Structures are given as structure tokens and as C-alpha cells.
Amino acid sequence: MSVIDPIPRIETRRLALRAPCMSDATRLALLANDFDIARMTTRMPYPYRQEDAEAFLGRMETLDHAREAAFVIEHEDEGAIGVIALHPSDSFAPEIGYWLGRAYWGRGFATEAAAAVLAWTKSRWGRRALVSGHFADNPASGRVLEKAGFLYTGEVLPRHSEARGEPARTRMMVWLA
Numbered sequence: 653m654s655v656i657d658p659i660p661r662i663e664t665r666r667l668a669l670r671a672p673c674m675s676d677a678t679r680l681a682l683l684a685n686d687f688d689i690a691r692m693t694t695r696m697p698y699p700y701r702q703e704d705a706e707a708f709l710g711r712m713e714t715l716d717h718a719r720e721a722a723f724v725i726e727h728e729d730e731g732a733i734g735v736i737a738l739h740p741s742d743s744f745a746p747e748i749g750y751w752l753g754r755a756y757w758g759r760g761f762a763t764e765a766a767a768a769v770l771a772w773t774k775s776r777w778g779r780r781a782l783v784s785g786h787f788a789d790n791p792a793s794g795r796v797l798e799k800a801g802f803l804y805t806g807e808v809l810p811r812h813s814e815a816r817g818e819p820a821r822t823r824m825m826v827w828l829a
């Protein structure tokens with residue numbers, strides 16, 4: 653473990669971002685067991701079972717906070733509604749990824765969470781660059797990233813999707829603080 657600060661609680665207008673814990677497993681498994689979520693990500697399996705949530709949360713408990721960060725996105729009335737995370741990537745900077753339960757799409761929550769995580773990335777985590785990639789058939793995520801300040805690099809890569817069981821065209825983006 654590094655001596656970097658642990659995951660803080662970050663408050664936004666409607667949300668709180670906080671460190672994941674094992675007691676989130678049942679709620680996250682319920683929300684994430686949706687092919688239309690998993691197929692837009694590289695790593696999430698479908699079906700997404702309780703044990704998948706527990707494996708994810710187990711990994712989050714031993715994160716090296718200098719290299720990786722993950723937040724549960726909590727809504728003030730609804731409790732946990734999704735996850736946003738920063739992972740090491742093959743590229744020059746960490747990669748941001750996120751998902752929300754379907755019931756919470758279309759209300760600006762992903763944009764609100766991403767903006768807060770980018771502010772923390774710059775001010776507290778000490779990183780000035782992030783990358784991200786969204787599958788070409790997921791324009792909503794591209795829009796979230798654009799609104800948060802990411803730009804398209806022009807690079808389009810085939811990246812494997814665990815849930816699809818095959819690669820998908822992925823439009824790469826970059827954010828510079």
C-alpha cells in the first residue's frame with residue numbers, strides 16, 4: 653500500500669462519491685446485472701453476479717492509491733447508483749471508467765460525477781492527464797467525456813469487451829488538466 657491519501661468523500665450538488673466497501677456488493681450486483689451496461693465496458697462480465705461484485709470490491713480494498721482510485725456514486729435519496737474509477741492503462745496516463753444503473757441514466761449524474769473526479773484528480777491526486785475510450789456505439793459516454801473536457805485523439809482501437817465476448821471499435825479520448 654502507498655502512503656497516498658485514501659479515497660476521500662466528495663460531495664457534489666446531488667451526489668456523494670465515496671470509497672467502495674464490501675457491503676455495497678448486493679446493491680452493485682443488482683444494478684450492474686444489465687447487458688446494456690456491461691456491453692459498454694471492457695471488463696464487466698454479463699451476467700454480473702454477487703460474486704463478481706464481491707471480487708471487484710475485494711480488489712478495491714487493496715488498491716494502491718497512488719495508481720488507482722474508485723468511488724461509489726451515491727444519490728442523496730437512492731443510495732448507490734453506480735461506480736466511477738481511475739485505473740492504470742497501457743497509455744501514458746490513467747484511464748477513467750464509469751457506469752450507472754439504468755434507472756439513473758439521462759439526468760446528468762455521470763457528467764456531475766466525472767467533473768468532481770476530474771477536479772479531485774487535478775487538485776488532490778496530482779495527475780494532469782487522463783485517457784478514456786468509449787465504444788463507437790456508445791455516443792452517450794462520448795458526450796459525458798466531451799462535457800467533462802475530454803477531446804478525441806482521432807485514434808480508434810479495437811478493444812475487447814468481456815460481456816460482448818469480442819472486440820469493439822473504441823474511440824480514444826484524452827483530458828489535460
Ligand SMILES: CC(C)(COP(=O)(O)OP(=O)(O)OC[C@H]1O[C@@H](n2cnc3c(N)ncnc32)[C@H](O)[C@@H]1OP(=O)(O)O)[C@@H](O)C(=O)NCCC(=O)NCCS
Binds near residue numbers: 692753756757760795
Ligand atoms: C454512459 C452513461 C454513464 C451515461 O450516464 P448519464 O448519467 O446518463 O450521462 P449524462 O446524463 O451525464 O450525459 C449523457 C449525455 O449523452 C447524451 N446522449 C444520451 N444518449 C445519446 C445518444 N444515443 N447519442 C448521443 N448522445 C446521447 C445525453 O443527451 C447527454 O448529453 P447532453 O447533456 O448534451 O444532452 C450511462 O448511460 C451508463 O452507465 N451506460 C452504461 C455503461 C457505460 O457506457 N459506461 C461508460 C463506458 S465508456
